[in-house]
Amino acid sequence: MKTFFVLLRRIALGAAIGTLPLAPAQAALELSAAIASAQSQDPWLAGSELRERALLANGTASSSLPDPMLSVGFANLPTDTLDFDQEPMTQFKVGVSQVFPRGDSRALSAERFRHLGSAQPHQRADRRARIALEVTREWLLAYRASASIALIERDRDLFEQLLEVVEASYTSALGRTRQQDLIRAQLELTRLDERLSRLNEQQQISLSRLLQWVSPLEQGPALSFAMAERPDIALPEGAIKPESLDANSLGRLLSGHPSVLAVDARVAASATGIAIAEQGYRPQWRVDASYGYRDDDPLHGDRADFFSVGLALDMPLFTEKRQDQNVRSAVASTEALRTERTLLLRRLYASFETERKRLAVLEERRQLYRGRLLREMREQAEASLSAYTNDDGDFAEVVRARIAELNANIEALDIEVQRLMSISQLNYLMAGAGAET
Numbered sequence: 001m002k003t004f005f006v007l008l009r010r011i012a013l014g015a016a017i018g019t020l021p022l023a024p025a026q027a028a029l030e031l032s033a034a035i036a037s038a039q040s041q042d043p044w045l046a047g048s049e050l051r052e053r054a055l056l057a058n059g060t061a062s063s064s065l066p067d068p069m070l071s072v073g074f075a076n077l078p079t080d081t082l083d084f085d086q087e088p089m090t091q092f093k094v095g096v097s098q099v100f101p102r103g104d105s106r107a108l109s110a111e112r113f114r115h116l117g118s119a120q121p122h123q124r125a126d127r128r129a130r131i132a133l134e135v136t137r138e139w140l141l142a143y144r145a146s147a148s149i150a151l152i153e154r155d156r157d158l159f160e161q162l163l164e165v166v167e168a169s170y171t172s173a174l175g176r177t178r179q180q181d182l183i184r185a186q187l188e189l190t191r192l193d194e195r196l197s198r199l200n201e202q203q204q205i206s207l208s209r210l211l212q213w214v215s216p217l218e219q220g221p222a223l224s225f226a227m228a229e230r231p232d233i234a235l236p237e238g239a240i241k242p243e244s245l246d247a248n249s250l251g252r253l254l255s256g257h258p259s260v261l262a263v264d265a266r267v268a269a270s271a272t273g274i275a276i277a278e279q280g281y282r283p284q285w286r287v288d289a290s291y292g293y294r295d296d297d298p299l300h301g302d303r304a305d306f307f308s309v310g311l312a313l314d315m316p317l318f319t320e321k322r323q324d325q326n327v328r329s330a331v332a333s334t335e336a337l338r339t340e341r342t343l344l345l346r347r348l349y350a351s352f353e354t355e356r357k358r359l360a361v362l363e364e365r366r367q368l369y370r371g372r373l374l375r376e377m378r379e380q381a382e383a384s385l386s387a388y389t390n391d392d393g394d395f396a397e398v399v400r401a402r403i404a405e406l407n408a409n410i411e412a413l414d415i416e417v418q419r420l421m422s423i424s425q426l427n428y429l430m431a432g433a434g435a436e437t
Contacts, residue, residue: 031139035132038213042131045124052120059113063106071095075292085295091306095290103282104275112272119265125258129431131213136233136424138209144417145203148410149196155406156192188399233420235427254348256432263341270334277330280323283313348429355425362419369412377405 039045076089084090245253254260292306316323384401 031136034139034210034214035135038131038135039128042127044127048120048124048127052117055113055117055120059110059117062113063110065106066099066101069097071097071290085298088294088297088303091292091294093290093292095288095308097286097288100285100287102284103279105279108272108276108279112269112276115265115269115272119262119269122258122262122265125431126262129258129428133424133428135210135213137421138206140417140420142203142206142210144413145199145206147413149199149203151406151409151413152192152196152199155402156189156196188403233423233427235423235430250349250352251345253430253432254345254352257348257429258431260341260344260348261432263337263344267334267337267341270330270337274327274330274334277323277326280326281316281319283315286312288312352426352429355422355429359419359422359426362415362422365415366412366419369408369415374408374412377408381405
């Protein structure tokens, strides 16, 4: 009899301890460190810098004149004797020619490459923001699994103690303990073990996905993850609050998003391509100059050498099949990019509105759980345990109340994780807030 009540006091004490906040343990990989590591070693970012250098180098090269052409040859060589001094017109010629591209095509081509190159920094900024979003998502999923495991393991200890109470009561025939109470306690322990197994699997999956961003060589052969302190993710300091944005302010904000600015740079490059196509209506020039050396005549009389210079140009007279079509193609390509920009802004706007409303709902649910629901579920569990202790309650009700409290704690954790994910998504969408404010 004494043992029975000692065990019941242990369960009551465990229930009280269970209401305290979990003490965070130091994680092997903090969120901020994971984001910094992923951004610093992302191969795409390094490749983008190389692409920018290549585009700028192409711009410099395209602004230069084509290389001059050097020609060397014999002119008017007699075919009967092949003697160099037989005929007065026979000469050894050295010439050079230089092509001048159409209109301002060189400067426009360089400008086009500069616009393409200017898109790369915006694409890198968008990539870094996306990396932060993806790493945060996988980190939070792993955290949710880890924290859920801790909650279940805590309650599992209570169920083990409760099973000891039921076994002691059933064995000593004290109280109103029935065999089905013993079976129910064992069943709930089995169910908790099954939930732990699923959560461990989810945690390992999330950690494995983190490996595509964080090198396993940096963290060791195995990436461990203990209970980590939940990060306080907030909107950027000084950024416009989502709830205070009207349609015009939101439009300006999203227009400054790095992904939109990258498309703007591509649109500018394509618009320059229209001007390049229009240069096709202008002629292309070529200057030729040559020097012809003549040998003395057979009587050793002196012959004058020749110098020649000439100008050549093409004449774009029939433009319907070529120049006109090139311009139409360039215009259509530019307009297609503008529609791509419009679609991108629509997606960003829809995503922003979705996350803003989701965050508002999650904040309401968070306050409800913190303010009332968790406290009421705890009180219900304590009341059912107290009633059972005094032989005035049903064991099944004790189990249901304890499971309901555990589920409520896990649901509150899930709400918190979803809230942080929503804030992270808004942070990505507001990546242009720094340029706007």
